[in-house]
Amino acid sequence: MMDCAHYRRAILADPHDHNADMRLHRDTCQDCSRYTDQVRRFEDRLDRALRLESSAEVRDRPGVLPFRIRDAQTLRLRRGWLAAAASLLLAVVVAGSLWLAVPGPSLAADVVTHMAGEPRAWARSDVSVPERTLDQVLAESQVRLRANPGLVSYANSCLFRGHHVPHLVVQTDSGPVTVMVLTHESARTATRFDDHGYLGMIVPVPGHGSIAVLERGPGTDMNAVERVAAKVIGAIDWSA
Amino acid sequence: MKDAIGGNQKRARFQALCQALRPDLLRFAFWLSRDRALAEDVVQETMLRAWKAQDSLLDEAAAKPWFLTIIRREYARSFERKRFVTLDVDELIAKEEPMLAAADDHDVEELRAALFKLPDEYREPLVLQVLMGYSTAEIAAQLQLSNAAVLTRLFRARKQLRTLCGEDTRMDPEESRLDPEE
Numbered sequence: 001m002m003d004c005a006h007y008r009r010a011i012l013a014d015p016h017d018h019n020a021d022m023r024l025h026r027d028t029c030q031d032c033s034r035y036t037d038q039v040r041r042f043e044d045r046l047d048r049a050l051r052l053e054s055s056a057e058v059r060d061r062p063g064v065l066p067f068r069i070r071d072a073q074t075l076r077l078r079r080g081w082l083a084a085a086a087s088l089l090l091a092v093v094v095a096g097s098l099w100l101a102v103p104g105p106s107l108a109a110d111v112v113t114h115m116a117g118e119p120r121a122w123a124r125s126d127v128s129v130p131e132r133t134l135d136q137v138l139a140e141s142q143v144r145l146r147a148n149p150g151l152v153s154y155a156n157s158c159l160f161r162g163h164h165v166p167h168l169v170v171q172t173d174s175g176p177v178t179v180m181v182l183t184h185e186s187a188r189t190a191t192r193f194d195d196h197g198y199l200g201m202i203v204p205v206p207g208h209g210s211i212a213v214l215e216r217g218p219g220t221d222m223n224a225v226e227r228v229a230a231k232v233i234g235a236i237d238w239s240a
Numbered sequence: 241m242k243d244a245i246g247g248n249q250k251r252a253r254f255q256a257l258c259q260a261l262r263p264d265l266l267r268f269a270f271w272l273s274r275d276r277a278l279a280e281d282v283v284q285e286t287m288l289r290a291w292k293a294q295d296s297l298l299d300e301a302a303a304k305p306w307f308l309t310i311i312r313r314e315y316a317r318s319f320e321r322k323r324f325v326t327l328d329v330d331e332l333i334a335k336e337e338p339m340l341a342a343a344d345d346h347d348v349e350e351l352r353a354a355l356f357k358l359p360d361e362y363r364e365p366l367v368l369q370v371l372m373g374y375s376t377a378e379i380a381a382q383l384q385l386s387n388a389a390v391l392t393r394l395f396r397a398r399k400q401l402r403t404l405c406g407e408d409t410r411m412d413p414e415e416s417r418l419d420p421e422e
Contacts, residue, residue, distance in 0.1 A: 008413040013395040014369070014376065035411045042398075042407060043370070049351040050371045052267055109313075113289055116309040117296030159295030195313065197384050217384065 001025070007032050015043045107185055107202055108193040111212040114160055114167075115178060115198065121169050122176055122216065125153040137166045138236070141183045143208075149179075149235035150228065161185070170228050174221040177228045181236070183209040192222065203229050208238040254294055257303055258287055264372065265307055271367045272315050274356055282318060286310045308372070308382060347405075354404035362397035365390055 002010075002025040010017055015036075026033050115121070128151055137155040138144050141164065153176065154169035166181040178200075187204040193214075199222055200214025213229040215221065262283065269279035269286075289310055290297075297306055355363060368374040368382060379390045395415065402409050 005413045005416070008411065009395055009416060010391075012398045012413070013391040031411065038408070038411070039398075042402060042405075045347050045351050046366075046398075046401070047370055049348045049355060050267065050271065050367060052270065109289075110293060112313070113293045113310060114296040116313075117293065117302070117306050118298065161292075 004029060004032055008035055011036055011039055015039050107182075107187065107210075107212070108191060108195060108200070110161060111180060111200070111202070111214065112193075112195045112198045114158065114180070115214065115216070118156075118158075118167070121154050121156070121167065121178060123153070124176060125171060126151065128152055129155045134168070137168070138181070140164050141166050141181055143181060143183065144237050145235055146237040147235040149232045168232075170232070172224045172228060174219050174224040175215060175217060177213060177215045177224060179228065179232050180212040181209075181232075182212060183238075185210050200225055201229060203233065205233060205238060250294070254291060257300065258290075261304060261307055262287075264304070265311060267371055268308060268367060269311050269315065271355070271363060271371070272311070272360075273318075278315075278318060282311055282314045285314045285318075289314065304372070305378070305382060308368075312382075350405055351401065354401050357404060358397060358400060362393050362400065365393045366397040369394060 002021045004025075007022060007025045007029070010022060011032075026036055134152055134155045135144060137157045140157050143166070149168075149170060151171040152168050153171050154167070156167045157164045158167040158180075159165075160167075160180065160182070161184070163184045165183070166179075168179045168181070169176045170179060171177075182202075185202075187202050187210040190201055190203050192201045193199075197220075198214050198216045199220040200212060201222075202210055202212050204210045211229060211232060213225050213232070215225050265283050265286065266279055269282045270276060273279050273282065286307060290307060297303060358366070365379045365383060365385075368379045369376075374382065376387050376390050376394075379385075380387050383390065385393075392415075399409075399412055399415075402412065
């Protein structure tokens with residue numbers, strides 16, 4: 001049986017939680033029933049406070065593009081000058097370093113954005129995709145496997161920056177690691193990134209583009225990312 | 241010709257999606273940043289990035305969490321790009337007066353001022369829950385926290401808000417640690 005303190009903590013964390021234990025407690029405890037009314041009145045106020053009805057919608061006139069392309073381009077140009085100056089300074093400071101904590105609007109950022117749109121690809125699994133599916137996905141980018149890259153639980157051909165690219169998930173001890181085979185994206189040096197929960201790297205494959213390898217979540221491990229990168233690069237026949 | 245029609249349809253669909261979601265995205269970005277101009281920049285950048293990456297969105301039903309993920313990253317990036325001057329909360333409120341002008345009663349106004357004072361790590365899950373209608377599990381997935389950590393933050397957020405707004409807190413419970421990491 002739930003006690004008052006437990007009930008009140010739960011109702012304060014989620015005033016609309018209606019699980020059976022809580023209902024039972026509320027129905028039998030007058031104080032907690034009164035407390036619930038008090039919390040819910042506060043919740044109505046909170047809801048109204050967060051809505052920001054009028055001003056937030058001022059710019060949402062029907063028929064207007066949801067974003068202003070020209071404004072954005074101007075913004076980018078303005079930022080471009082600042083970025084050029086900042087890059088120069090940054091280049092001096094971090095010359096030689098491969099670590100980029102903030103990848104900015106880069107290939108790494110686009111890879112992370114792509115991954116955020118495919119949550120199903122992050123599932124842990126011990127079931128491999130059929131070999132035929134994997135071959136087909138890779139064949140679309142004119143590559144094929146010549147060795148086993150590990151347990152591949154997901155293989156899909158995804159549109160990325162205007163090209164169909166193989167998107168694979170390799171299961172490791174530290175969790176699923178995603179690989180994107182980017183035959184259209186060349187990279188000069190290996191770049192590691194740590195982008196808000198996504199840990200990964202872009203590895204150049206001289207003459208054949210690059211691969212992006214990343215992991216997310218609390219158990220992320222750059223060593224696992226590096227191991228998978230090395231294994232996949234070695235397993236792919238790039239001149240198929 | 242066929243490509244052009246396909247391109248137009250794609251653009252129209254994306255535009256409709258953005259138009260439907262934009263008010264909520266702006267609100268979310270505003271409560272995240274507490275700065276209207278920054279919120280608009282972040283939403284703008286988010287939509288451009290989403291437009292470029294729209295092929296990644298396989299299921300339109302997942303659009304909202306996808307956009308929210310991009311907003312959080314764009315906001316964090318803008319924060320890392322700039323060095324913000326520390327502002328007094330009262331100054332922030334005064335600066336955002338037009339955005340907050342919809343308050344038609346003192347209670348709501350007072351609560352908005354309290355929301356401005358709430359630490360980011362408590363305000364964000366609260367906005368996701370109240371404004372976006374997210375469940376505890378969905379907030380946990382979005383913020384990469386455990387369910388227990390989310391519940392602890394939500395509990396603390398409301399408790400602090402109630403105190404800041406001068407509510408009668410005599411019946412409020414004491415905290416019990418739901419999540420050892422919090």
